[in-house]
Amino acid sequence: MDPRVVLVTGGARGLGLASAREFAARGDEVYVAWRSENESSRALTSEFGANALRCDCEDEAAVRELVETVMAREGRLDVVVHAVGEYESGPLEALEPRTLRRLLSNNVESALLVARAARAALRASHGAVVFFACAGLEGLRAKREMAAYAAAKSALLVLARSLAQEEGRHGVRVNVVSPGMIPHPHAADDTFDPKLAAKIPLGRFGTPEEVAAAVAWLCSDDARYVTGANLEVGGGFTP
Ligand SMILES: NC(=O)c1ccc[n+]([C@@H]2O[C@H](COP(=O)([O-])OP(=O)(O)OC[C@H]3O[C@@H](n4cnc5c(N)ncnc54)[C@H](OP(=O)(O)O)[C@@H]3O)[C@@H](O)[C@H]2O)c1
Numbered sequence: 001m002d003p004r005v006v007l008v009t010g011g012a013r014g015l016g017l018a019s020a021r022e023f024a025a026r027g028d029e030v031y032v033a034w035r036s037e038n039e040s041s042r043a044l045t046s047e048f049g050a051n052a053l054r055c056d057c058e059d060e061a062a063v064r065e066l067v068e069t070v071m072a073r074e075g076r077l078d079v080v081v082h083a084v085g086e087y088e089s090g091p092l093e094a095l096e097p098r099t100l101r102r103l104l105s106n107n108v109e110s111a112l113l114v115a116r117a118a119r120a121a122l123r124a125s126h127g128a129v130v131f132f133a134c135a136g137l138e139g140l141r142a143k144r145e146m147a148a149y150a151a152a153k154s155a156l157l158v159l160a161r162s163l164a165q166e167e168g169r170h171g172v173r174v175n176v177v178s179p180g181m182i183p184h185p186h187a188a189d190d191t192f193d194p195k196l197a198a199k200i201p202l203g204r205f206g207t208p209e210e211v212a213a214a215v216a217w218l219c220s221d222d223a224r225y226v227t228g229a230n231l232e233v234g235g236g237f238t239p
Contacts, residue, residue, distance in 0.1 A: 005028070008032045008083060015212065019216070020081075026216060033055040078122075107149075123171070130219060135180040157176055175226060177233055178233065179233050202235035
């Protein structure tokens with residue numbers, strides 16, 4: 001079988017990078033999109049070469065150009081993993097409206113832009129999409145210390161499930177992975193809190209590689225009857 005063509009957006013570090021590496025290890029042709037010029041993007045470019053492409057996923061024209069570039073080079077696109085998703089915590093009384101707008105744009109609007117740009121290509125390949133939400137959002141639960149982030153990820157969950165319903169008849173599967181606390185060198189401080197780690201039923205934090213394995217499974221043929229799902233990868237803990 002020809003290798004699949006996989007696009008990971010927001011993949012310069014953390015869970016996106018681990019996912020990109022997991023697909024590459026499985027023999028797929030992997031493209032990784034990054035936004036900011038920094039140490040992570042330079043390392044990414046040396047690892048993925050010409051398959052590391054710059055793209056701000058909140059810029060509609062840039063996202064369209066990203067997908068066009070992949071299609072021009074490969075002629076197909078089988079999998080999209082959208083790992084973009086900024087985090088911010090703090091009490092709601094201190095939340096600035098501009099912060100809420102930024103989180104909605106970064107977590108939700110970027111997902112819509114990527115889905116729109118990749119729609120035709122994914123329909124042609126009967127492909128798969130994975131978005132990232134956050135463990136513990138089912139049932140629209142209140143989140144005292146991260147209300148704006150939880151609101152944005154909850155909106156993303158609804159968008160993803162709606163997309164799964166719309167795309168199902170075109171043979172495209174859309175799923176969500178919801179990590180728990182997954183520390184990595186650039187993760188938010190909250191993900192390193194030992195008091196929280198003690199409350200995780202599996203007794204430890206997760207690793208980016210464990211999340212990546214779940215992402216890869218959802219995009220594999222083994223999950224061919226799975227769409228509209230929200231797979232929590234959090235060691236059983238609901239933050
Ligand atoms: N790590 C966890 O414990 C955890 C838990 C629950 C959910 N999640 C979710 O899982 C996903 C990945 O998490 P992570 O910890 O790997 O996140 P991360 O360390 O913040 O990495 C996110 C990546 O996305 C890029 N990005 C941000 N905005 C972008 C944009 N507009 N266009 C293109 N790239 C953009 C960032 O690049 P820049 O260098 O430009 O900022 C960065 O490389 C996120 O959606 C996050 O909300 C993570």
